[in-house]
Structures are given as structure tokens and as C-alpha cells.
Amino acid sequence: MSIASLGYVGFEVSDAGAWKIFMEDFLGLMRGAEDNEQVSYRMDERAARVFLLHGNRDDVALVGLETPTAASFEALKASLAAKGVSFTQGDEDLKAKRHVADLIRLKDPAGLDVEIYYGPTELTNRPFNSPAGVSSFCTGEQGAGHVVLASEDIDAVRAFYVDALGFRLSDTIGMKLAPDFSITLEFYHCNPRHHTLALAGMPAPKRLHHFMVEMASLDDVGFALDRMAACGIRQRTTLGKHTNDQMVSFYAETPSGFEVEVGCAGVPVHDETWRVTHHEAASMWGHKPVGA
Ligand SMILES: [Fe+2]
Structure with missing residues (x-):
């Protein structure tokens, strides 16, 4: 089984005020759910495509890789286990934060957090509306x-x-x-x-x-x-x-x-x-x- 897409990406950022201008006024992404740890941004019907995590690394913090179904998610987990690649199960709090049905976490060989998931939340009841007037993003x-x-x-x-x-x-x-x-x-x-x-x-x-x-x-x-x-x-x-x-x-x-x-x-x-x-x-x- 293979990954289907880059579903979301997370950046750890120190200057939340400047990033708000960058994401909303410049790129035209739509602000989504937020808490004291992170702000979610939308590019389409999905609940989140970019996460801004509060911190000082000022670099990519995680990539979220999507599998299409629960079956393909389980197959990929089995394939990783067979190859000796270790991963941990995401808890309920992390699933809720990422707006997905289930996910595992692992690190790539250079230490980047990789999250593999299925079942992202779609907010078709709250249509994407770019604050800067971008007609749409190709996702x-x-x-x-x-x-x-x-x-x-x-x-x-x-x-x-x-x-x-x-x-x-x-x-x-x-x-x-x-x-x-x-x-x-x-x-x-x-x-x-x-x-x-x-x-x-x-x-x-x-x-x-x-x-x-x-x-x-x-x-x-x-x-x-x-x-x-x-x-x-x-x-x-x-x-x-x-x-x-x-x-x-x-x-x-x-x-x-x-x-x-x-x-x-x-x-x-x-x-x-x-x-x-x-x-x-x-x-x-x-x-x-x-x-x-
Ligand atoms: Fe490029």
C-alpha cells in the first residue's frame, strides 16, 4: 500500500501575528479551528490543510500523509511493521486536533514527525471562502x-x-x-x-x-x-x-x-x-x- 497524498502540513512558528497576515491576507487561506497550541487553516472543504503550531523552531514540524480508507490504512500499518518501521498510535486528543478518524505517528530518518491517517473531516456545511479572494486552490x-x-x-x-x-x-x-x-x-x-x-x-x-x-x-x-x-x-x-x-x-x-x-x-x-x-x-x- 502507498500513500495517496500530502493531506496536511504543520509548521512550528514563533511570530503568530506575522503568520496571520501571511496566511490570510497574502495567501488567502481560511482560518479554521484553533486552541492554545495551534491554529488550523483551510484551503478547501477539508477542516485543515495547514497547522501553525506555537513554538520557536520556525521550520516544518510535521507532514500528514493520507490513506484513502480504513483498509488501506491498516494495510500500510502492516506493511510498515513487516519492514521493521516502528510507529506509535495517535491518541483521541491528537485525532481530534488533526480532524481525522485514525492516525499513527513516526519519524523520518532526519527526525521529522510524519503522521499517516485516514478519514479527514470535510466541512462542506461551512464552504471554503478565501479571505483574500483566491478563486480556489488545486487540492x-x-x-x-x-x-x-x-x-x-x-x-x-x-x-x-x-x-x-x-x-x-x-x-x-x-x-x-x-x-x-x-x-x-x-x-x-x-x-x-x-x-x-x-x-x-x-x-x-x-x-x-x-x-x-x-x-x-x-x-x-x-x-x-x-x-x-x-x-x-x-x-x-x-x-x-x-x-x-x-x-x-x-x-x-x-x-x-x-x-x-x-x-x-x-x-x-x-x-x-x-x-x-x-x-x-x-x-x-x-x-x-x-x-x-
Ligand atoms: Fe516547489
Whole structure:
């Protein structure tokens, strides 16, 4: 059994006030349930797609990986146990906080909390309404978006996501970061989203390089570009188009220092016809650093 999608992501953040502006006024996510530990944000009919956890790490704190049914959840648990991957059962309090029917917790080889669940709550009785007027976010079977994680021991991390959880390679990009330093970025899918997970084999101050949210149209991305300046948020790259998933996007700096990519028009991957390729650049055009 494999993971079906990235259902939600959690960030531990220190500046709740700045994040409120970032999430609501800039990205246009809808504030959901909150308590003294966390604030939930909605992107669609789901009760939560992003959790902001109060704390000082200012980095990704957890990823929530979805299985479609109770049977597939149990099958994945059995598969993990057979592979010797240990996990713990989530308690009733955690299930309620994450708005899911059942979940287990484990850590990836670099220490990130991974939650695997089924049965997310949908609030179709309280329709998603973007506070910034985003027409809609592309979620559904493609999940919440994608995360790009830096890992020193990429072999162990790759083995965890590919061998234990069933992620599949989409393609690779060779990146020359300095005259004498190159890395290969690896892009993995678990549904038609070109990549739900990308891995960079390098040390980095934060585990998360960026989280991507996909909006329904180029106009949505353009309006977000305008709101970024109005909200006083630092732009990290110009608008550009990626070579591999063909996403048209720009990058903004979150109040925690990592980045969010706001994009549209990513190309889907279909396993029956997909061919793994290599790219020698991350972008066809644009994505130039701003203020670096
Ligand atoms: Fe990205």
C-alpha cells in the first residue's frame, strides 16, 4: 500500500501575528479551528490543510500523509511493521486536533514527525471562502501541495519515503549552487501531482526549503504577487516557470524564514505513461533571486 497524498502540513512558528497576515491576507487561506497550541487553516472543504503550531523552531514540524480508507490504512500499518518501521498510535486528543478518524505517528530518518491517517473531516456545511479572494486552490486527489526537504543523509530519507511509503521518482534536476558545488534534486510523486515531495541532499539551516500551494489560475497567482507587496512580505524570486513540473510560480519568504511557492498550471504525472527524465536547470525562465 502507498500513500495517496500530502493531506496536511504543520509548521512550528514563533511570530503568530506575522503568520496571520501571511496566511490570510497574502495567501488567502481560511482560518479554521484553533486552541492554545495551534491554529488550523483551510484551503478547501477539508477542516485543515495547514497547522501553525506555537513554538520557536520556525521550520516544518510535521507532514500528514493520507490513506484513502480504513483498509488501506491498516494495510500500510502492516506493511510498515513487516519492514521493521516502528510507529506509535495517535491518541483521541491528537485525532481530534488533526480532524481525522485514525492516525499513527513516526519519524523520518532526519527526525521529522510524519503522521499517516485516514478519514479527514470535510466541512462542506461551512464552504471554503478565501479571505483574500483566491478563486480556489488545486487540492483534491493531488493533496495540499508539495514540500521540499533538505537532508544530509539523503539515502536514508529516500529509502524511507520510497521503499516504506511508496513514493515514486518523477525526475531529477542538477543544480550548480557554486562553481565547485552541485547537487541533484530528486522529485517524487504519490498521485498525479508532479511532486508531493522533493529531496535535496545537503545540510541546511532548516529542514524545509519551501511549501508549495497551487492556485486555480494565473490571475490568482498574479493577484497574490500584488498582495505580497501590499502585505510587506519579502519576495524571494521573480515569477518563473519550472522545467520539470512546468509550474508558473514565485517564491515568498515566510515569517519563519523558509519559503512558500505560489504557483499554478503544474503538469500532472500518470504512472502508466510517465518517463523519468533529468533536467539541467530548475527553471525555463524567471525565478531570479530578489534582494539576495
Ligand atoms: Fe516547489
